[in-house]
Amino acid sequence: MPILNKLVIFDEQNINDSLKKALSIEPKDVVMEVRESGLKGRGGAGFPTGTKWMLASSANSKQKYVVCNADEGEPGTFKDRVLLDEYTKLVFEGMVIGGYAIGANKGFLYLRGEYRYLLDKLNSYLEQMRKENRLGNNILGTNFSFDIEIRLGSGAYVCGEESALIESLEGHRGEARNRPPFPVNTGYLGSPTIVNNVETFASVHIIIAKGAEWYSKHGTSKSTGTKLLSISGDCKKPGVYEVPFGITINEILKLVEAENTKAVQVGGASGTCIPKAEFERSISFEDISTGGSVIIFNETRSMLHILENFMEFFVEESCGQCTPCRIGNVKLLDGLKKIRKGECSLSYIHELIELGKSMQIASKCGLGQSSPNPFISIMTHFENEIFSQR
Amino acid sequence: MLVTEKNALTIEIEDLTKRFGNQRESLLPILQEVQLKHGHISDFAQQEIARLLDIHPVEVYGVVTFFSFLSTEPKGRFIVRLCQTISCDLAGKEAIAHTLEKELGIKFGETTQDKKFTLEYCNCIGMCDQGPALLINEQVFTKVTPSKVIDILKKFN
Numbered sequence: 001m002p003i004l005n006k007l008v009i010f011d012e013q014n015i016n017d018s019l020k021k022a023l024s025i026e027p028k029d030v031v032m033e034v035r036e037s038g039l040k041g042r043g044g045a046g047f048p049t050g051t052k053w054m055l056a057s058s059a060n061s062k063q064k065y066v067v068c069n070a071d072e073g074e075p076g077t078f079k080d081r082v083l084l085d086e087y088t089k090l091v092f093e094g095m096v097i098g099g100y101a102i103g104a105n106k107g108f109l110y111l112r113g114e115y116r117y118l119l120d121k122l123n124s125y126l127e128q129m130r131k132e133n134r135l136g137n138n139i140l141g142t143n144f145s146f147d148i149e150i151r152l153g154s155g156a157y158v159c160g161e162e163s164a165l166i167e168s169l170e171g172h173r174g175e176a177r178n179r180p181p182f183p184v185n186t187g188y189l190g191s192p193t194i195v196n197n198v199e200t201f202a203s204v205h206i207i208i209a210k211g212a213e214w215y216s217k218h219g220t221s222k223s224t225g226t227k228l229l230s231i232s233g234d235c236k237k238p239g240v241y242e243v244p245f246g247i248t249i250n251e252i253l254k255l256v257e258a259e260n261t262k263a264v265q266v267g268g269a270s271g272t273c274i275p276k277a278e279f280e281r282s283i284s285f286e287d288i289s290t291g292g293s294v295i296i297f298n299e300t301r302s303m304l305h306i307l308e309n310f311m312e313f314f315v316e317e318s319c320g321q322c323t324p325c326r327i328g329n330v331k332l333l334d335g336l337k338k339i340r341k342g343e344c345s346l347s348y349i350h351e352l353i354e355l356g357k358s359m360q361i362a363s364k365c366g367l368g369q370s371s372p373n374p375f376i377s378i379m380t381h382f383e384n385e386i387f388s389q390r
Numbered sequence: 391m392l393v394t395e396k397n398a399l400t401i402e403i404e405d406l407t408k409r410f411g412n413q414r415e416s417l418l419p420i421l422q423e424v425q426l427k428h429g430h431i432s433d434f435a436q437q438e439i440a441r442l443l444d445i446h447p448v449e450v451y452g453v454v455t456f457f458s459f460l461s462t463e464p465k466g467r468f469i470v471r472l473c474q475t476i477s478c479d480l481a482g483k484e485a486i487a488h489t490l491e492k493e494l495g496i497k498f499g500e501t502t503q504d505k506k507f508t509l510e511y512c513n514c515i516g517m518c519d520q521g522p523a524l525l526i527n528e529q530v531f532t533k534v535t536p537s538k539v540i541d542i543l544k545k546f547n
Contacts, residue, residue, distance in 0.1 A: 075475040078516040113422075113459045114515045116528040152422055154457035157513060171417030171443075173456040189415070230518060232477040238519035269476070295477055295518070309476045313513055319456075 005241040005255065008218055008226045009083075009202050015090065018208040019134055022097040023142050030101040031057055034204055036212035038224035043069055043160070043197030044267065044291030045366065049204070052194055055184040056102040059192035064104035066146075067188065067195040068095050069165060071112045073157040074268035075313060076293035079228035079240045080198035084111075084118055087202060088125045092148060094201030096135060097208060099146040102194055107148040110165055113155050122150055157317035161365045162195040164319070175321045176365030199228055199292070219245030223284040231256050233265075233296035249279040252294060260299045263381070268293035269310045270370035273303075275381040303382040307374060308336045314371040325368025328359040332375050339386060346387065353379055391434060400438050402427075407442045414443060417453060421460055430464045458512070466501045466508035468546045470494075471525040475514035481521035487511075489536040493543055507546070 008014060022030050035050025056064060068091065072080040083091055095107045111119065126148055129135035137145045156174045158164045163177035166188050187193020203225060207215045216224040223245035232238045235258035243252070249264050264274045266283070267290040274281060274288065281287050297306060311333040320326045335352045338344035356372030363369045379386065391399075406423055410416035420439055424431050431439075431454050440447040454460045472478075472487060491497055494507050501508040517523035520532035524542075531542055 072516055073514060075514040076477055076518050077514070078518055081516045112516075113457075114512070114525065117530060151419065154418065154422060154425075155459035155512065156457050168418060169415065171414040171453065173452050175456075232518035232521070233480055240519075265476075293518075295480075297480075301480065306476060309474075309479055313475060317513065 005243060007242045007244065008215070009087070009090065009199070009206055009228065010242045014206050014210055015087075016209040018205045019093045019096055020140055022100055022208050023140055023144060027057060027101050027103060030097060030208065033212050034101070034207060037207045037215045038212075038222075039200065039203055039207060039215070040223070040285055041197055042199035042203065042227070042291065044074065044270075044289070046285050046289055049196060049200055052184055052196070053098065053101050055182075056104075056192045056194045059185045061192050063106075063189075063191045064102055065188045065191055065193040066095050066099045066102070066104045066107035067162075067165065067169070067183075067193055068107065068109045068198055068201055069160060069162065069195050070115070070198050071110050071153050071160040071165060072115075072198070073112060073160050073317075074270065074291055074293050075310075076230060076232055076265070076268045076295040077291060078230045078232075079292050081115060081118070082240045083198050083202050083228070084115070084122065088122065090202035090205040091198050092125065092129060093134065094203075094205045095148060096139065096146050097204055098194060098196065098201060100144050102192070104194075105146050107146065108169060108188075109148060109150045110153060110159070110169065111150055112153045112159075116152060119150065119152070126150070156319075157313075158319045158365070158367050161367060164365065165195060166193065173319070175319050176367070178364070197291070220282075220284050220286070222286045227283060227290075227292060229283070229290075229292050229294050231294045231296070233294075234258060234261065234298035234301070235296050243283065245284045246282050248282045249274055249288075252283070253279070253296070256296070258296045258298070261296055262299045262301060263297045263303070263378075265295040265297070265306075265374070266290045266293070267373075268295070269313050270367070270373055272373050273377040273381060302385075303378050304336065304339060304386045307378045307386075308333070308340075310374045311336060314367070318367065318371070322362075322364040322368060324359045324362040325364070325371060328355055328363075328368070329371055331355060332372065346383075349379060349383075391432070396434060399432075399435055403435065403438045403442060412443055414445060417443060417445075417450065418457075421450075421454060425460050428464075429467065430461045433462070436462075464505070466506050468506060468526050469508045469510060471510050471512035471515070472498075473513070473515045473517065473521065473523045473525075474511040475518075477514075477518035478521035478523055483522045485536055486522045486524070486534050486539060489539045493539060507543075 031053045039049045040046040159174040164174040168174040183193040219225045229241045235256040237256045314329040318325045356376045359372045406420045410419045436450045440450045522534045523532045
């Protein structure tokens with residue numbers, strides 16, 4: 001597995017005994033450390049992790065839960081697979097630290113069904129942790145007990161959305177819930193639950209080991225730390241890269257040795273398409289925010305073909321619960337098919353872009369709210385190319 | 391279905407409810423086990439699961455039909471799932487799709503007559519840097535080429 005560019009998480013020197021350190025301080029101090037680091041959710045939405053943990057820790061409930069979201073389904077994303085496979089300690093101990101911080105005794109790793117081949121390895125790692133008293137009752141001789149159970153998904157992209165994930169953990173269809181209430185007060189079985197991405201837990205491990213101040217020196221002032229990018233598409237060196245926030249698209253392209261690049265899709269199918277003219281923009285929460293998917297397209301690629309691929313994805317993966325997403329995505333895909341047949345007017349495409357904007361507002365969950373993103377960005381930047389294909 | 395087969399399946403599901411518990415949260419793990427062993431979740435299995443979890447069979451049916459890795463109809467012993475998402479598409483998914491169809495003599499969505507292989511598309515399986523990629527049951531194959539397809543299929547007997 002090519003792991004390229006190691007900085008913070010991937011630097012073995014930073015992997016210390018964070019668990020012992022975390023358990024030796026007060027839970028509220030763990031939360032404080034995470035808050036001060038400025039860490040934001042690494043799954044894509046970018047909610048401040050410390051705030052999430054503070055809300056869950058202050059919620060009044062005997063039972064609380066920690067959920068690690070390993071339902072990595074965004075097209076072009078594979079960094080969580082690499083973390084789980086090769087940096088297992090960071091992820092699982094990060095979950096234990098999360099449990100300690102909010103006062104939970106039970107954690108779930110929600111592993112996507114496509115990664116079932118990792119299951120035995122992960123379960124034996126948990127067994128190892130139990131033997132070493134890093135998991136189970138009275139961890140490392142303290143009063144704190146915590147255990148982790150791995151649950152598998154069964155092939156549904158929408159279950160990466162936290163409330164849909166919780167629904168599926170509870171044995172229901174993976175349909176997103178209305179929010180609020182948020183999982184931090186009404187989560188799994190109605191109890192306060194933190195749902196964090198695999199990379200977020202791994203980052204917490206490093207933050208506890210090295211301190212918030214050290215961690216926040218990396219990246220930019222609004223986006224502290226580093227980001228794992230899953231880079232694929234037209235380049236010589238695809239793979240997982242750890243980069244500091246603030247890195248520009250041009251710098252990334254140089255890193256992966258991409259040539260004749262026409263556009264870069266950042267954030268996967270639900271992300272945005274960045275044309276060449278904007279390659280000086282940067283990966284950060286204040287500019288282009290992403291869960292880590294970077295797909296590179298060179299000059300030979302048809303943007304219409306790419307966009308059709310994305311829209312087919314959303315038509316299949318929409319859960320069908322709310323109308324804007326269920327019908328909207330089908331309408332956007334139909335529009336593309338009309339273009340291919342030469343039956344589509346430019347004004348109709350402009351109407352579809354407006355429809356996409358309505359979907360962004362009116363859809364119930366993140367899937368429908370972000371599914372028109374590639375349509376809008378690719379149509380806006382590549383209208384001439386797409387219409388010349390009639 | 392023979393009565394003896396039904397009894398065996400009931401016992402099996404009872405064992406699963408003992409292992410995972412008979413609360414609603416156990417539904418997905420139970421369904422996944424039945425799917426893994428039998429290749430599908432029959433009407434009878436759904437009814438038995440519903441009875442043992444004390445929920446309406448429609449609740450079970452709703453969950454089975456929601457997830458793409460669970461099915462109500464029997465499939466082949468080996469399910470070939472070719473990733474159709476963009477990075478694998480750019481890496482040459484189309485050629486692999488043609489090869490699979492020709493080698494197996496079926497189209498996507500179909501099962502071979504000997505019930506050995508089912509051919510399906512799936513969405514991103516997280517092997518985007520090593521595409522084209524496919525899954526056969528839970529095994530993953532990367533950087534697949536048309537000639538590799540033949541070798542891969544031979545492994546499954």
